[in-house]
Amino acid sequence: MDKIYSHPVSLRDNSTHYCAGCGHGTAHRIIAEIVDELGIREKVIGLAPVGCAVIAYEYWNFDCSEAAHGRALAVATAIKRVRPENIVFTYQGDGDLAAIGTNETIHAANRGENLTVIFINNAVYGMTGGQMAPTTLAGQKTATTPAGRDVLSHGFPLKISEMLALLPAVKYIERVSFHSPQEIIKAKQAIKTAFLNQINNIGFSLVEILSPCPTYWGMSPQKSLEWIKEVMAKEFPLGRIK
Amino acid sequence: MKKKILMTGNEAVAQGAIDAGCTFYAGYPITPQNELTAYMAVHMPGKPGIFIQAESELAAINMVYGASAAGARAMTSSSSPGISLKQEGISYIAGAELPAVIVNVMRAGPGLGNITPAQSDYFQATRGGGHGDYHLIVLAPASVQEAYDQMFLSFDLADKYRAPVMVLGDGMLGQMMEPLQLSAVSFQPSAENKKPWALTGCAGRSPNVIKSFYMDTNELEKFNLNLQKKYALIRQKEQRWEEIFLKDAKTIIVAYGSMARIARSAVHALRGKGKKVGLIRPITLWPFPEKAFTKHLTSNTRYLAVEMSYGQMLEDVQLAVGKAKVDFLGRAGGGVPSEEDIIRRVNG
Incomplete structure (x- = not known):
């Protein structure tokens, strides 16, 4: 019998601190699987947000660095320029990548840095207690939009992937989702493409993942997946953007 | 021996950094340090030098963080308002114990101020500047030659202590031209410069992590105590200063950087008239050279702190001399105490 599934070497055997139904565990796992499958564990450098x-x-x-809030792509730019032989990726949330770090995101993309960006969009700030994110949906209740996001005063959900797709140096952008096993398989394919693009020197590649945050959406894990499919993916359409 | 050339302070800092093995520079334009960035743009690119004009000061200092994490000798430069923007990144560099060099060619503040020289960032430089209990090693060159030479020292100290080093100049020094003797030897990495902690990919070893986050309070306190131990060692070992005519001095002037050059002229003029005046010129502002004062401390010595700011270095002089009398002469916002101002103050 062939062994077709095992614990990735790139994933430590630690229990995560994430809430029930959170998407981070899934994202960490598939990144680890891809790093193993591509045989790059000894070359990869990850940026934690x-x-x-x-x-x-x-x-x-594998080797990792923290980056200050929003600055991961500035840090990653320098690591990759100093060590072009290494495979460098950032792992960033919506607040990090599309609010406090918008400038670093746009300019790293505009320079066409040969980097892989994993963008976790869960439409809310998790660690700080469920405040409005740049990607919070219209009407969505958060700690700082108790009556729901009013686009006329809080702004519209920011579609940073579509914005980045306008830049000539950006090579690949795809939006995927974690709302079903089939979608997770597609997400893994997209992330693998984003890593392969770096390995093949193609250039700046970003995968946006619609990822559940049951705790701050005030929903059960199951309901959260349905909400991504029925509501969030309507605002943030899935598929290849560039 | 290499020939002497004429250079501005800004260019000398840039050439000094390159000769000292700096292979990564990121910066953002701001006057009065633009010659430095422009010099780097010309002379850094190519193997192994990397030059990036960053989109902001925040990005520039975080690029330095990344380049240093990857094992490069990395630096950025700016002037006062830009250095304020870099404080977040500097705190992270100190917290992650990364070596890095930050050059501040000071201008007058607060706020936008203007581009005239000043020394008003003394507190920001010597007290840390960003959040958390940390220090930078701060070097203050007083000539174009010293600015060049201190780039070697600053990268060596940064590597030795895994700490950020600031070279604190001002617009006067940055813009002035002086003859410069280039070093005959440039930096060659040796066993001492090995960086086993750097991010290189985990081939043949367990993974490295560059971080300043400690979820556990005991761990964070332990980390902070270790940082304090490192700072105590730096205080002990790295105080640097220049002293002139201290032996019989009744009045000791204290001044650093460009201000020390004017003070030196005043000291020579006063000595010419038989006045027993000496000069202590701090070369390291942090650690402040307290040893220079304890060495010469007598009960009737009078001190005069002279600076292009309103009583910032003065506080360190007062701490160093205890109960001795310390007078103060300072101007800022573009004003510079003149040789005559100093002479009048010593005589008066």
């Missing part, structure tokens, strides 16, 4: 995933390096079994 400020946010719920700040201790991602406790789960990944």
Whole structure:
């Protein structure tokens, strides 16, 4: 009998600190699987964000650095320029990548840095207690939009992937979702493409993942997946953007 | 021996960094340090030098964080308002114990101020500047030659202590031209410069992590205590200063950087008239050279702190001399105490 599934070497055997139904565990796992499958564990350097995933390096079994909130792509730019032979990726949430770090995101993309970006969009700030994110949906209740996001005063959900797709140096952007096993398989394919693009020197590649946050959505894990499918994916359509 | 050339302070800092083995520079334009960035843009690119004009000061200092994490000798430069923006990144660099060099060619503040020289960032530089209990090693060059030479020292100290080092100049020094003797030897990495902690990919070893986050309070306190131990060692070992005519001095002037050059002229003029005046020029502002004062401390010595700011270095002089009398002469916002101002103050 062939062994077709096992614990990735790139994933440490630690229990995660994430809430029930959170998408981070899934995202960490498939990144670890891809790193193993591509045989790049000894070359990869991961950037952990400020946010719920700040201790991602406790789960990944390869070289990692923290980056200050929003600055991951500036840090990653320098690491990759200094060590072009290494495979460098950032792992960033919506607040990190599309609010406090918008400038670093846009300019790293505009320079066409040969980096892989994993963008976790869960439409809310998790670590700080469920405040409005740049990607919070219209009408969505958060700690700082108790009556729901009013687009006329709080702004519209920011579609940073579509914005980045306008930049000539950006090579690949795809939006995927974690709302079903089939979608997770597609997400893994997209993330693998984003890593392969770096290995093949193709250039800046970003995968946006619609990822559940049951705790701050005030929903059960099951209901959260349905909400992604029925509501969130309507605002943030899935598929290849560039 | 290499020939002497004429250079501005800003260019000398840039050439000094390159000769000292700096292979990564990121910066953002701001006057009065633009010659430094422009010099780097010309002379850094190519193997192994990397130059990036960053989108902001925040990005520039975080690029330095990344380059240093990857094992490069990395630096950024700016002037006062830009250095304020870099404070977040500097705190992270100190917290992650990364070596890095930050050059501040100071201008007058607060706020936008203007581009005239000043020394008003003394507190920011010597007290840490960003959040948390940390220090930078702060070097203050007083000539174009010293600015060049201190780039070697600053990268060596940064590597030795895994700590950020600031070279604190001002617009006067940055813009002035002086003859410069280039070093005959440039930096060659040796066993001492090995960085086993750097991010290189985990081939043949367990993974490295660069971080400043400690979820456990006991761990964070332990980390902080270790940082304090490192700072105590730096205080003990790295105080640097220049002293002139201290032996019989009744009045000791204390000044650093560009201000010390004017003070030196005043000291020579006063000595010419038989006045027993000396000068202590701090070369390291942190650690402040307390040893220079304890060495010469007598009950009737009078001190005069002279600075292009309103009583910032003065506080360190007062701490160093205890109960001795310390007078103060300072101007800022573009004003510079003149040789005559100093002479009048010593005589008066």
